[in-house]
Amino acid sequence: LIEAQVPIRPSRQALAVSQDRLTEKTFLNDIGLATAAFAPVSPGPSAAGELAQAMASVGTPAILKTRRLGYDGKGQARIDGPHDTTAALDAMDGAEAILEGFVDFEREISVIAARGADGMIACFEPGENVHKDGILHTTRVPAPIDAQTREAAFGIAGTILAALDYVGVLGVELFQTSDGLLVNEIAPRVHNSGHWTEAGAVISQFEQHIRAIAGWPLVDPIRHSDVEMTNLIGDDVDQVPGISGETGALVHLYGKSETRPGRKMGHVTRILAPAADRR
Numbered sequence: 620l621i622e623a624q625v626p627i628r629p630s631r632q633a634l635a636v637s638q639d640r641l642t643e644k645t646f647l648n649d650i651g652l653a654t655a656a657f658a659p660v661s662p663g664p665s666a667a668g669e670l671a672q673a674m675a676s677v678g679t680p681a682i683l684k685t686r687r688l689g690y691d692g693k694g695q696a697r698i699d700g701p702h703d704t705t706a707a708l709d710a711m712d713g714a715e716a717i718l719e720g721f722v723d724f725e726r727e728i729s730v731i732a733a734r735g736a737d738g739m740i741a742c743f744e745p746g747e748n749v750h751k752d753g754i755l756h757t758t759r760v761p762a763p764i765d766a767q768t769r770e771a772a773f774g775i776a777g778t779i780l781a782a783l784d785y786v787g788v789l790g791v792e793l794f795q796t797s798d799g800l801l802v803n804e805i806a807p808r809v810h811n812s813g814h815w816t817e818a819g820a821v822i823s824q825f826e827q828h829i830r831a832i833a834g835w836p837l838v839d840p841i842r843h844s845d846v847e848m849t850n851l852i853g854d855d856v857d858q859v860p861g862i863s864g865e866t867g868a869l870v871h872l873y874g875k876s877e878t879r880p881g882r883k884m885g886h887v888t889r890i891l892a893p894a895a896d897r898r
Contacts (some may be wrong), residue, residue: 626736626786628736628786628787628831628832629783629785629786629787629789629807629808629832630783630784630785630786632783632784633783633785633789633807634807636783636805637804637805637806637807638687639686639687640657640684640685640686640687640689640717640719640804641657641659641686641715641717642686643804643805644657644717644719646782647779647802647805650778650779650782651778652775652778652779652802653799653800653801653802654801654802654803655719655720655721655722655794655801655803656676656677656678656719656720657677657717657718657719657720658672658673658676658677658717658718659673659686659715659716659717659718660673660683660708660711660715660716660717660718661715661716662711662713662714662715662716666708667704667705667708670683670704670707670708670718671701671704673718674698674701674704674718677718677719677720678720678721679698679699679700679721680697680698680699680721681697681698681718681719681720681721682695682696682697682698682718682719682721683695683696683697683698683707683708683710683711683716683717683718684696684716684717684718684719685711685714685715685716686714686715686716686717687714687715688714693753694710694711694714695710695753696710696711698718722794722796722801722803723796723797724794724795724796724801725795725796725797726747726748726762726763726764726794726795727747727748727749727750727792727793727794727795727803728745728746728747728748728762728764728772728792728793728795729745729746729748729758729790729791729792729793729810729812729813730742730743730745730772730773730775730776730790730791730793731743731788731789731790731791731809731810731812731813731816731824731840732773732776732777732779732780732788732789732790732791733787733788733789733824733827733828733830733831733837733840734780734781734785734786734787734789734831735786735830735831735834735835735836735837736786736831736832736834738781739836739837740776740777740780740781741827741837741838741839741840742772742773742776742777742840743813743816743820743824743840743842744760744761744762744769744820744840744842745760745761745762745764745769745772745793746758746759746760746761746762746812746813746815746848747759747760747762747763747764748792748812751852752881754850754852754881754883755811755812755850756849756850756852757847757848757849757850758811758812758813758814758815758847758848759846759847759848760815760819760842760845760846760847760848761842761845761894764795768795768800771799771800772791772793772800775791775793775800775802776789776791779791779802779805785807786831786832787807787808787828787831787832788808788809788810788813788824788827788828788831789805789806789807789808790805790806790808790809790810790811790812790813791805791806792804792805792806792812808828809824809825809828810824811850811883811886812848814848814871814886814888815846815847815848815888816840817869817871817888818844818846818869818888818890819842819843819844819845819846819888819890819894820840820841820842820843821838821839821840821841821843822838822840826838827840842894843893843894844890844891844892844893844894845890845891845892845893845894845895846888846889846890846891847888847889847891848886848887848888848889849886849887849888849889850883850885850886851872851883851884851885851886851887852881852882852883852884853878853879853880853881853882853884854878854880855884856872856878856884856885859872859885859887862887865889867889867890867891868887868888868889868890869887869888869889869890870885870886870887871885871886871887871888872884872885873885
């Protein structure tokens with residue numbers, strides 16, 4: 620009903636695809652992009668049998684994940700063998716699930732990409748992501764990848780944006796392997812791994828997103844500095860007084876009243892050096 624009256628950006632299709640892990644991976648494979656091996660696992664009396672079949676197809680070790688709503692390591696259980704299946708299914712709490720095979724990757728990178736209403740695409744420089752306990756800890760830009768991998772990452776992001784007829788900013792997480800790039804997941808929004816753009820590029824991911832959905836021309840997102848973004852998770856926020864005195868450090872707090880383990884309380888972006896290659 621709303622779509623008949625005003626443009627919805629990003630589109631309903633993009634949200635439908637990205638909020639369900641099985642739908643997302645099927646979509647990515649259908650448009651010719653590689654992902655980790657996967658198989659669905661439904662709840663109920665047949666769940667144990669379905670999981671056994673999925674393990675035979677995907678292999679182990681693997682991760683059983685809820686299809687919807689999980690983030691930052693939540694709604695996930697590792698399976699190394701049959702002895703882990705009961706606990707893994709219990710962790711799903713009756714939710715539809717997907718078994719994803721482990722990927723032997725060299726590094727995880729992400730691309731923050733934007734597509735305008737006119738179809739123009741602009742990609743920020745890829746960053747290298749490091750996770751701790753299933754939560755993004757740092758993003759360092761530029762990622763230590765060669766030009767061919769960089770262009771391949773841009774191409775994957777562009778393929779996804781075009782296939783979804785997407786308007787706005789999209790985050791694309793990728794695994795770099797010895798055989799090339801695999802898509803880990805997509806996020807139809809500004810992304811945690813793109814917060815570095817506030818300090819390291821001529822335009823932030825937030826302004827680029829507004830320009831895209833408003834129908835304004837996109838800006839070439841040139842990176843002017845080498846940067847590292849670090850999430851402040853839980854008690855990390857207590858480090859802020861010391862960090863605030865660092866030269867080249869930009870602290871961004873989220874204003875959350877309660878500190879809890881595993882909760883993102885803010886982030887700090889450190890400018891490391893001028894970019895050797897502005898791009």
